[in-house]
Amino acid sequence: xxxxxxxxxxxxxxxxxxxxxxxxxxxxxxxxxxxxxxxxxxxxxxxxxxxxxxxxxxxxxxxxxxxxxxxxxxxxxxxxxxxxxxxxxxxxxxxxxxxxxxxxxxxxxxxxxxxxxxxxxxxxxxxxxxxxxxxxxxxxxxxxxxxxxxxxxxxxxxxx
DNA sequence: GCCAACGTTGGC
DNA sequence: GCCAACGTTGGC
Numbered sequence: 001x002x003x004x005x006x007x008x009x010x011x012x013x014x015x016x017x018x019x020x021x022x023x024x025x026x027x028x029x030x031x032x033x034x035x036x037x038x039x040x041x042x043x044x045x046x047x048x049x050x051x052x053x054x055x056x057x058x059x060x061x062x063x064x065x066x067x068x069x070x071x072x073x074x075x076x077x078x079x080x081x082x083x084x085x086x087x088x089x090x091x092x093x094x095x096x097x098x099x100x101x102x103x104x105x106x107x108x109x110x111x112x113x114x115x116x117x118x119x120x121x122x123x124x125x126x127x128x129x130x131x132x133x134x135x136x137x138x139x140x141x142x143x144x145x146x147x148x149x150x151x152x153x154x155x156x157x158x159x160x
Numbered sequence: 161g162c163c164a165a166c167g168t169t170g171g172c
Numbered sequence: 173g174c175c176a177a178c179g180t181t182g183g184c
Binding site for chain 1: 175176177178179
């Protein structure tokens with residue numbers, strides 16, 4: 001069997017900072033948390049494509065939308081336990097432990113950016129044209145990011 | 161299988 | 173508060 005080609009993937013994860021901000025992740029035990037609660041099939045499928053070490057742009061939605069920090073995938077997908085908890089918002093009565101419907105990964109904070117890179121600035125940057133995040137009405141909370149866009153966002157964070 | 165109604169996300 | 177863009181639900 002041929003060896004798998006070297007693979008570096010990059011992603012963007014959205015979070016409402018009032019729910020769980022990048023600083024919350026930074027302060028978490030091991031700077032790591034389980035990314036649970038995803039209940040969208042497309043997003044779920046991306047979660048299952050993730051590998052340990054993949055890069056993550058940590059995006060804040062809400063009042064001050066923008067990229068807040070850099071994280072990485074710390075564990076590949078495993079069943080999201082909240083789907084089995086009737087008290088949880090993400091409870092899914094149709095999901096079974098034998099065939100779980102929803103997955104999560106572990107995410108670890110790796111780098112505080114010198115500043116939050118505002119969404120408006122991303123939109124204004126021609127090098128980022130075509131980024132999923134910038135599509136009108138884009139709501140997907142888990143998105144793949146092209147390496148060129150990854151590099152560009154990180155460069156913008158260092159600018160000014 | 162179609163589609164209308166409804167709910168949610170999230171920017172502005 | 174408004175609205176665009178979906179995803180889901182349920183009737184038929």
